[in-house]
Amino acid sequence: MNDCRGPCKLIFEKSRPHRRACSLPRYELPEASVPAALARDHPPRLPELAEPDLARHFAGLAARNFGVDSGFYPLGSCTMKYNPRLNERLAALEGFRDLHPHQIAEDAQGALELCHRLQEALAEIAGLDAVSLQPAAGSQGELTGLKLMRAYFADCGELEKRRKIVVPDTAHGTNPASVTMAGFELEPVKTDTRGNLDLEDLRARVGPNTAGLMLTNPSTLGLFEEGIVEVAEIFHSAGALLYYDGANLNAVCGISRPGDMGFDIVHFNLHKTFSTPHGGGGPGAGPVAVRSELELFLPVPVVVRREDGSFALDAERPKTIGKVRGFLGPFGVFVKAYAFIRSNGSALKEMSEAAVLNANYVLAQLRDDYELRYDRLCMHEFVLSASELKRKYGISALDVAKRLMDFGIHPPTVYFPLVVPEALMIEPTESESRETLDAFVAAMRQIAREAAETPELLKEAPHLQPVRRLDEAQAVKRAHVRYEFESS
Amino acid sequence: MGASYLPLTDADRAAMLAAIGVSSVDELFADIPERVRLGRELALEAALSEVELERELEELARRNVHSGRELSFVGAGAYDHYVPALVDSVLARPEFLTAYTPYQPEMSQGILQAIFEYQTVICELTGMDVSNASGYDGTTVAADACFMAKHATGRSKIVVAETVNPQARRVIETYAPGFGLEVVNVHHRDGVVDPAEFGTAAAGAAAAIFQQPNYFGCLEAAPELAAAAGEAGALAVAHVDPLSLGVLEAPGNYGCQIAIGEGQGAGNHLSFGGPHYGFLAAKKELVRRMPGRIAGETTDVEGRRAYVLTFQTREQHIRREKATSNITTNQSLCALGGLVYLSWLGPEGLRELGETCLGLAELAKKRLGLPPAFTAATFKEFAVRLGRPAEEVVRAAKAKGVNPGYPLGRDYPQMEDTLLVCLTEKRSPADIERLAEVLAEVLA
Numbered sequence: 001m002n003d004c005r006g007p008c009k010l011i012f013e014k015s016r017p018h019r020r021a022c023s024l025p026r027y028e029l030p031e032a033s034v035p036a037a038l039a040r041d042h043p044p045r046l047p048e049l050a051e052p053d054l055a056r057h058f059a060g061l062a063a064r065n066f067g068v069d070s071g072f073y074p075l076g077s078c079t080m081k082y083n084p085r086l087n088e089r090l091a092a093l094e095g096f097r098d099l100h101p102h103q104i105a106e107d108a109q110g111a112l113e114l115c116h117r118l119q120e121a122l123a124e125i126a127g128l129d130a131v132s133l134q135p136a137a138g139s140q141g142e143l144t145g146l147k148l149m150r151a152y153f154a155d156c157g158e159l160e161k162r163r164k165i166v167v168p169d170t171a172h173g174t175n176p177a178s179v180t181m182a183g184f185e186l187e188p189v190k191t192d193t194r195g196n197l198d199l200e201d202l203r204a205r206v207g208p209n210t211a212g213l214m215l216t217n218p219s220t221l222g223l224f225e226e227g228i229v230e231v232a233e234i235f236h237s238a239g240a241l242l243y244y245d246g247a248n249l250n251a252v253c254g255i256s257r258p259g260d261m262g263f264d265i266v267h268f269n270l271h272k273t274f275s276t277p278h279g280g281g282g283p284g285a286g287p288v289a290v291r292s293e294l295e296l297f298l299p300v301p302v303v304v305r306r307e308d309g310s311f312a313l314d315a316e317r318p319k320t321i322g323k324v325r326g327f328l329g330p331f332g333v334f335v336k337a338y339a340f341i342r343s344n345g346s347a348l349k350e351m352s353e354a355a356v357l358n359a360n361y362v363l364a365q366l367r368d369d370y371e372l373r374y375d376r377l378c379m380h381e382f383v384l385s386a387s388e389l390k391r392k393y394g395i396s397a398l399d400v401a402k403r404l405m406d407f408g409i410h411p412p413t414v415y416f417p418l419v420v421p422e423a424l425m426i427e428p429t430e431s432e433s434r435e436t437l438d439a440f441v442a443a444m445r446q447i448a449r450e451a452a453e454t455p456e457l458l459k460e461a462p463h464l465q466p467v468r469r470l471d472e473a474q475a476v477k478r479a480h481v482r483y484e485f486e487s488s
Numbered sequence: 489m490g491a492s493y494l495p496l497t498d499a500d501r502a503a504m505l506a507a508i509g510v511s512s513v514d515e516l517f518a519d520i521p522e523r524v525r526l527g528r529e530l531a532l533e534a535a536l537s538e539v540e541l542e543r544e545l546e547e548l549a550r551r552n553v554h555s556g557r558e559l560s561f562v563g564a565g566a567y568d569h570y571v572p573a574l575v576d577s578v579l580a581r582p583e584f585l586t587a588y589t590p591y592q593p594e595m596s597q598g599i600l601q602a603i604f605e606y607q608t609v610i611c612e613l614t615g616m617d618v619s620n621a622s623g624y625d626g627t628t629v630a631a632d633a634c635f636m637a638k639h640a641t642g643r644s645k646i647v648v649a650e651t652v653n654p655q656a657r658r659v660i661e662t663y664a665p666g667f668g669l670e671v672v673n674v675h676h677r678d679g680v681v682d683p684a685e686f687g688t689a690a691a692g693a694a695a696a697i698f699q700q701p702n703y704f705g706c707l708e709a710a711p712e713l714a715a716a717a718g719e720a721g722a723l724a725v726a727h728v729d730p731l732s733l734g735v736l737e738a739p740g741n742y743g744c745q746i747a748i749g750e751g752q753g754a755g756n757h758l759s760f761g762g763p764h765y766g767f768l769a770a771k772k773e774l775v776r777r778m779p780g781r782i783a784g785e786t787t788d789v790e791g792r793r794a795y796v797l798t799f800q801t802r803e804q805h806i807r808r809e810k811a812t813s814n815i816t817t818n819q820s821l822c823a824l825g826g827l828v829y830l831s832w833l834g835p836e837g838l839r840e841l842g843e844t845c846l847g848l849a850e851l852a853k854k855r856l857g858l859p860p861a862f863t864a865a866t867f868k869e870f871a872v873r874l875g876r877p878a879e880e881v882v883r884a885a886k887a888k889g890v891n892p893g894y895p896l897g898r899d900y901p902q903m904e905d906t907l908l909v910c911l912t913e914k915r916s917p918a919d920i921e922r923l924a925e926v927l928a929e930v931l932a
Contacts, residue, residue, distance in 0.1 A: 029847030065598030095549030279821025327761025345535030
């Protein structure tokens with residue numbers, strides 16, 4: 001029974017001894033066993049179910065999950081756009097799906113050519129010279145970018161002195177975490193009253209100890225950095241480098257390129273801008289593009305075109321930072337991202353224009369119902385605040401978010417960026433029709449009215465999900481992070 | 489005209505611009521300084537319709553020799569195990585496929601419960617108390633384990649057996665300078681690491697890492713390695729093949745504090761190296777040092793059981809520069825494939841699969857009759873000496889439709905004549921016969 005109201009039994013609770021799903025070949029084979037001292041004593045308590053019950057279990061879990069195919073998903077900074085189904089089919093072509101990563105180059109020419117074409121396309125979109133497909137996700141792309149800075153400054157003998165990475169207070173939490181993991185020190189910089197980097201604060205903080213800047217542009221406020229030319233000048237004249245966090249690239253494809261803005265290193269989130277599905281928390285891919293001066297340091301392998309026109313993996317790069325993951329990278333994601341880029345071509349610009357138009361259309365209609373801290377046109381997303389609802393009616397951003405679920409809408413990102421209290425960060429993406437946006441606006445306006453009239457409706461939301469609001473603090477107290485079997 | 493996924497019509501655009509109060513889309517970009525605008529079209533390959541795009545990528549896919557087009561015995565970190573149809577079917581469900589990380593638990597109970605079940609399965613396999621929701625792959629979880637050990641012990645030396653997958657070692661070395669780690673390698677003796685040497689090296693170390701079965705396919709004296717590391721005060725870290733754990737003891741049951749590994753063989757297609765998942769599990773005292781997402785059990789306001797991402801104060805979005813890791817996106821869908829796969833196998837299937845791999849490898853050793861490179865017992869991979877450069881033998885055999893294995897000289901230059909042969913349940917005794925014939929012809 002898949003009544004998706006209410007919780008679902010755990011797979012271990014459906015398990016019965018000696019029930020099984022698998023069928024494996026039984027060959028005539030010689031006796032073989034592992035040495036007794038290494039042999040397993042008690043079998044792991046894996047689930048024991050027949051395949052029909054397994055299929056139903058996972059169908060039950062799917063029914064309790066919400067994807068962008070289920071409905072509107074304006075989760076700010078996550079770019080939840082439609083994932084074209086063709087691209088799934090293409091990544092599953094046998095020649096891609098069943099290709100061993102150790103296959104010799106001459107027998108993997110199609111895969112290597114696809115990766116090479118993707119590298120070239122990403123370089124053009126970034127406005128930079130060379131690309132590595134290695135990083136597994138955006139945050140690993142960040143770490144790779146910072147490692148490239150380390151390698152660059154080590155190579156010119158300045159690593160000892162250049163310890164600081166400037167990160168704005170609006171940055172994603174991954175940025176400061178990556179700074180620590182790369183062995184640098186964090187230098188925070190403030191945001192000014194228009195939502196731009198505070199140039200005066202910045203000038204005071206950048207100097208001979210600065211290795212670089214990590215910046216998302218447009219920022220997490222959904223605002224384009226109006227002083228970007230001056231910002232780049234401040235860092236470059238101090239001998240430092242600029243790193244572009246590509247989380248918000250969906251706003252500016254084909255309109256303004258990070259390389260032209262002055263950035264030296266860029267990471268892409270293929271699972272955001274280029275539509276590869278996020279799978280409930282990955283896989284992603286975080287390729288990195290760099291200016292030619294940094295190419296020597298890229299992680300290996302890099303796909304190269306040889307003089308005879310064939311493609312190869314180049315791992316012999318003496319100055320490389322090394323490897324940040326196994327093999328070439330998440331190839332299946334590359335197939336989908338390349339297919340997306342190829343289906344758009346230079347019309348990627350129209351994609352970004354539609355994303356920005358959709359965001360501004362929603363913003364224009366919600367600015368009177370919620371507070372807008374920085375009164376400007378937005379790019380692909382914007383940040384509203386529920387702080388007035390909080391002050392007047394005790395309704396928080398979280399209450400608004402949970403109530404949206406009752407309308408079949410996934411909530412926006414909440415409580416981020418940190419510089420906006422009771423933040424609601426809304427990113428519609430280009431995939432949404434005007435009707436969907438209108439329905440969202442209507443829901444948000446109704447919620448604002450309800451905050452005044454029937455606040456308990458918001459406090460008690462959600463009402464229609466498989467479970468009601470959760471006690472997240474209790475999860476930490478309980479520390480119950482695996483199923484406890486009765487015998488244990 | 490390319491495939492288009494944009495719903496707005498001209499009429500929509502006109503009405504929307506009017507609602508915003510601007511006269512053109514260009515006005516929306518007024519904040520972008522003229523100097524940094526592209527001012528031309530992106531120079532990309534021409535857009536393709538769905539029909540053309542499929543044709544184009546089919547053509548590229550055809551130029552790859554995949555595992556259905558040659559008889560392959562290549563493993564060395566990526567394995568051609570059978571992926572049940574049920575796995576593909578579950579992973580294609582749009583409610584999983586098209587969801588983001590479950591930040592809103594009431595709307596994401598499906599994936600959160602799946603992560604909780606996955607964590608349990610990984611703990612059961614490895615004999616550990618806690619698992620994260622997944623890492624990027626089997627190499628990055630090795631670096632994660634080092635970072636955990638550094639924080640748990642306050643030490644910075646990391647000991648790594650030379651028989652650990654070279655790609656994992658390379659990733660550790662790449663991460664090491666930023667983490668402030670010093671990496672010490674322990675050489676192998678006849679294909680395995682000597683516990684006494686391992687213990688000596690582990691003195692004053694944060695962690696000592698070995699792989700079981702190791703990269704050469706050999707079975708290490710794993711309990712002795714763990715004991716030697718433990719006596720030296722280092723955390724013992726085992727890098728394990730999940731599909732070996734039906735026949736081989738779980739690392740948590742012989743003294744390891746952390747177990748890591750590559751999940752690909754358990755439920756993911758080869759896909760030229762990714763996306764796959766890495767798993768990371770540990771004893772409970774290390775839970776607050778763990779990187780990545782962890783799902784935990786709680787209740788809703790009506791007291792019903794539910795799941796949520798927990799221990800988030802470890803994580804970057806709260807702790808920022810003091811986080812245990814920068815990881816956000818992990819490999820949820822790939823790990824879900826692991827859960828479906830391991831549930832499909834069950835405990836009996838896992839043991840039978842391990843026994844089949846062992847038996848096939850034994851048959852292949854006998855049938856090939858080539859001198860073993862090492863004397864240790866093995867699981868599904870074994871190394872043989874060819875008396876000739878292995879790369880040459882591979883090329884000659886591939887010309888006959890058989891890819892006989894992985895030349896270990898690619899990673900260990902002194903092993904130029906050594907071939908690593910891998911047997912999964914997808915290879916049959918008849919396939920082994922064919923391998924033996926082709927190698928005999930090539931080596932004659």
